[in-house]
Amino acid sequence: MSKRPNLVRRTVFPSSVSRAVVTPLQPSVVYSSPSPDALDDQYEGRAKGYTYGREGHPNADVLAGMIDRLEGGEGGIITGSGMSAVTATLLGLLSAGDHIVGGNQLYGRSLRMMTQDLPRWGITSTLVDPTDVPAMEAAITPATRLMLVEVVSNPTLRIADMEGIERLAKDRGLILVIDNTFTTPYGFPAYARGADVVIHSVTKLLAGHSDVTLGYVLARDPDHRKAIYDTNVTLGLTPSPWDCWMAERGLYTFDMRFERAQANAAAMAQLFADHDAVETVLYPGRSDHPDHNRAGALLDGQWGNMVSFRLKGGRAQANALTKAAPNLAFAPTLGDVGTTLSHPASSSHRGLTPEGRAALGITEGFFRVSIGCEPLELLQHDFTVALDAAR
Structure with a gap:
């Protein structure tokens, strides 16, 4: 046996009666569980733990909890970018044959996804001026399942008729998704105002320093939340622990x-x-x-x-x-x-x-x-x- 000391995966992290003031950065991709039974408990919800970084990690959960408090909900999901939040939401909640009614001045890549990418999976969209609720209602078909709007449009800064849109979505049984990136929870409390799903590009105002790329999704319905989470994990829209740690720091100011x-x-x-x-x-x-x-x-x-x-x-x-x-x-x-x-x-x-x-x-x-x-x-x-x- 070699006389050299083995340093590989044998160094124990020091215990302490004090705790770090700053959230520790945990870049580990994998997490060790004590037994197969313990791993079952984690996957089946009887115990809280981490397994593989693509499925979640502590820095993402810390950041999600902070944005949850801003929006007034719980169970938010951090994704790799604002567009990955849009992607996980639309692909998680929609199937072939479904139809979306969307605002006609959404973020450019959201528009591209709705008009060029989703049709390849059999999902269609109609884009309408969100200041005109009668026009949005007229765009609804028997296949419509979801409405996607921004409160303030990009780049002409028009203001959607959110009261009318919220009533319309509720009356017609549609999932109302609000991209709240422009307004932020301080400008418009989207979750409190009735959104079924709230999306943020954390990259923008929330992180605020152009040095991270992240997204966030908060879904009211637990089944919607699970569908979005599963899609995010399956597609590998994984947030970086470093970016989550940096975004947390940005949120403090x-x-x-x-x-x-x-x-x-x-x-x-x-x-x-x-x-x-x-x-x-x-x-x-x-x-x-x-x-x-x-x-x-x-x-x-x-x-x-x-x-x-x-x-x-x-x-x-x-x-x-x-x-x-x-x-x-x-x-x-x-x-x-x-x-x-x-x-x-x-x-x-x-x-x-x-x-x-x-x-x-x-x-x-x-x-x-x-x-x-x-x-x-x-x-x-x-x-x-x-x-x-x-x-």
Whole structure:
């Protein structure tokens, strides 16, 4: 026998009468159980434990519990990305022959999944303006099983008629799925307001630093929850323990970031409106927003950090603006601690025809801005310089 000490899987983690203040990061892919009977107890629900990282791990459960408390529910599931949360929900709850009624300004990849990917599995969709409940009702067929909406649309920031949609879903026995990424639980308590399933891209405002990629799903019905969980595990939409640990850290400052960014957004919406290079400003907190009254009732004054505006002019003015603002990240994301600019015509909505974009009001001069937590005077300076260049 070798005289060398064996260090492989023989080192015992030190015990302690004190505990770590910071949640331990546990990157283990597998977990050891004491016996086959103990493993049966875990799988059959008589004991709590972990087996294989794809089926769950402590860092994911810690993060899920935190977001559960924000939404006011329990049993949330962490997934590998926001789109994996959408995927696990739709594939977990729907079968061939089923039909979805969805908002027509959902996140671009959600739209792609509904219009290009799901039809290959025999699941069809109809996309409707979520501010028009009669149109949504007219889209329902005998095969409709689920409705998928966002409270605030991307990128034109229209406000869905959530009261009407909630009533419609309940009356027609449909599963109401709300993607609450834009609004967050602080802007709209989706679960408390009647959603059957709530989805978040944790990547965005909840984590808030553009350094993790995660999703979250909360289902009210235990059978729905199990179906979504099983789909997530089977498809391998596994969240990284590291990303979960980082997102947990980000959540500790979520309320402060949310309030700071929201206050900045209101001030910047006014600056955009006052500048002569800007044709239109879209911000739910402004009285000239087409859905301002509905937003006031739904959002309770939490107008959010997203502002959109339309420049006078087109692509040349858009290029001039971004080139004159090197400190404002031109990137197709939102919810970062810093401000980011998105140009839908060249990113999220590039797949639409010019006519399709025009129907939504998305011109070559259209920008969506995710306002961050920078000092307001710095944002005002950078945007003034950029808008002057685009004039």
